[in-house]
Amino acid sequence: MDHCVSYLQWADLSVSCKAARKAHSREAPAAKKRRTTTTTTAAAAADSESSSEDAWLDAVTATGGSVRDQIAVCDQVVRALHQVFVVDAQLHFMGKEKFDRLLPVLVGQLEWSYYVRPSAEQYKTFVHALLAPAIVEMAALMGNFVCTPSS
Amino acid sequence: MLCAVSPPFLIPSSLSLITANQTLWQPLNHAVLLKTRSRVALVRFSALKVVLGFYEKIREPYIVLLPETLPFVAELMQDTDEHVERLTHQLSKLLEQLSGESLDDALKK
Numbered sequence: 136m137d138h139c140v141s142y143l144q145w146a147d148l149s150v151s152c153k154a155a156r157k158a159h160s161r162e163a164p165a166a167k168k169r170r171t172t173t174t175t176t177a178a179a180a181a182d183s184e185s186s187s188e189d190a191w192l193d194a195v196t197a198t199g200g201s202v203r204d205q206i207a208v209c210d211q212v213v214r215a216l217h218q219v220f221v222v223d224a225q226l227h228f229m230g231k232e233k234f235d236r237l238l239p240v241l242v243g244q245l246e247w248s249y250y251v252r253p254s255a256e257q258y259k260t261f262v263h264a265l266l267a268p269a270i271v272e273m274a275a276l277m278g279n280f281v282c283t284p285s286s
Numbered sequence: 287m288l289c290a291v292s293p294p295f296l297i298p299s300s301l302s303l304i305t306a307n308q309t310l311w312q313p314l315n316h317a318v319l320l321k322t323r324s325r326v327a328l329v330r331f332s333a334l335k336v337v338l339g340f341y342e343k344i345r346e347p348y349i350v351l352l353p354e355t356l357p358f359v360a361e362l363m364q365d366t367d368e369h370v371e372r373l374t375h376q377l378s379k380l381l382e383q384l385s386g387e388s389l390d391d392a393l394k395k
Contacts, residue, residue: 271339
């Protein structure tokens with residue numbers, strides 16, 4: 136569970152850092168208006184992040200990490216979580232603490248993944264095939280969770 | 287055994303289940319609803335799709351979160367993006383169907 140959260144947060148932090156870099160390195164071109172608007176938002180958020188995150192991203196990139204890898208890992212993590220939510224009605228692995236930890240990073244992917252995916256089509260595919268079903272399944276599990284005797 | 291337990295003892299436990307449901311669902315519902323205020327139309331659409339998914343999957347039990355959801359639905363009714371607006375109408379229809387009453391007045395407030 137800790138790994139899932141950190142992988143999903145990893146995607147978030149790297150997006151913030153990249154957005155900040157873009158904002159500093161280039162003027163807003165009119166042709167990329169959509170991306171520029173979103174970059175400004177992300178950059179504002181990223182300004183509050185410490186410079187150590189940027190250094191950390193550099194270290195990750197230097198060791199062979201890439202945005203493509205992050206996307207692939209993120210997809211796998213969300214897919215795995217969806218499966219956990221589906222089978223957990225019998226296993227009772229999830230609990231309130233785990234829900235509380237997963238909620239912000241999973242819901243946050245609705246926005247963060249928009250910035251990290253190279254195209255709107257890829258974002259749509261990710262949300263409709265993986266993210267939305269996972270979040271909905273988590274909500275359904277929350278409903279079952281409180282009705283189980285173990286909880 | 288259940289017959290031996292008088293109804294007044296059963297009522298508080300059922301009420302606590304409803305409260306527990308809400309305690310878990312409320313932060314999730316609120317977090318997703320906040321995403322419907324994103325500047326990006328596609329993110330708003332996706333968040334709305336998730337909210338629609340909640341009501342389609344969980345149905346009646348999830349209607350406890352209707353009061354919290356309605357202000358966001360009212361905002362999205364006038365969204366600049368036609369896809370978002372269309373999906374909002376679909377959601378409001380489902381909400382009317384699940385709640386069993388017209389939401390026109392509530393959405394106009």
